[in-house]
Amino acid sequence: MPRDRSPTRIQKRNRATIIEAALDVFSQHGFRGATVDQIATAAGLSKPNLLYYFPSKEAIFTELLSELLDTWLAPLREIDPQGEPLDEILAYVTRKLQMSQDMPRESRLFANEIVQGAPRMIDALSTDLRALVDETETIFAAWMDAGRIARVHPRHLLFSIWSLTQHYADFEVQVQALMTPEDPFAEAGAFLDTLYRRMLTPTTSPAILGDA
Structure with a gap:
């Protein structure tokens, strides 16, 4: 047997x-x-x-990155094109901020790999992540065309969300040094909610930020 x-x-x-x-x-x-x-x-x-x-060290790192990429992309995959646009985007911002609070090591690992040129992730970035961002851009563009959110550049919107949420993990030492004794996350969620809500709420004459 x-x-x-x-x-x-x-x-x-x-x-x-x-x-x-x-x-x-x-x-x-x-x-x-x-x-x-x-x-x-x-x-x-x-x-x-x-x-x-x-x-090898490479084998350990590769497995870590594979697990991390799946985890990191999960909230983006959860955006529902049939949902209320502002609610879906703000929920995504909230999930990303929570991940920075709960998973700072994972965020820094990902950031370190990107800073070094992503030699062990470039294929995934160019295929899996690119395809997912393409899909998300299509969702955002449809919402903008329907006047359900203000028109902004979809990819820069994603970049800004990643930057503003992952900053709390990737620059944790700096954030803690500047915020202590205040909890950095105590007001971060409310600040980001206000920021994106004001940016994305449609007006009668929306600014075409992405077409400037």
């Missing part, structure tokens, strides 16, 4: 431990600065034991 090669409970636990440790190390040091030894130490495993599960 063929042997059952499915991972054991201990193997699953050890892989999860390595991925969690790698997230800490990569988010602090980036891919180039991180080492297998650092990840093994953070995971509480020997280097040979770690390499039993992942043959």
Whole structure:
């Protein structure tokens, strides 16, 4: 009979431990600065034991990025073209801000990879992300054409949402230094809601910002 090669409970636990440790190390040091030894130490495993599960630093990083990209794109996929446009966009802003609060390491890992030229993500950015942004632009454009939201450049709208929400994670040290003792997230949601609500609420003579 063929042997059952499915991972054991201990193997699953050890892989999860390595991925969690790698997230800490990569988010602090980036891919180039991180080492297998650092990840093994953070995971509480020997280097040979770690390499039993992942043959290289690249293999660990690739799995992390794959999981992260799926998580990062999930809120964008949830935008409902049949929903109320302002509600859908503001809910997306809220979800992205919550992710920055709950997942700062993941955000910094993604940012570090992009800053370094995205050598391990460029294919996904050029295919999966590009296709999803194309779909989202079509949704936004339809809402604008119907006069349901003000006309702005759809892609720059997405870029601004990413920038304004992920800033709280990617520049966490600076934000904390400037906001302490106030909780940076206490008023962030209300501020962003006001910003985008005012920008996107249609007027009788909407400014054609994207066509300037």
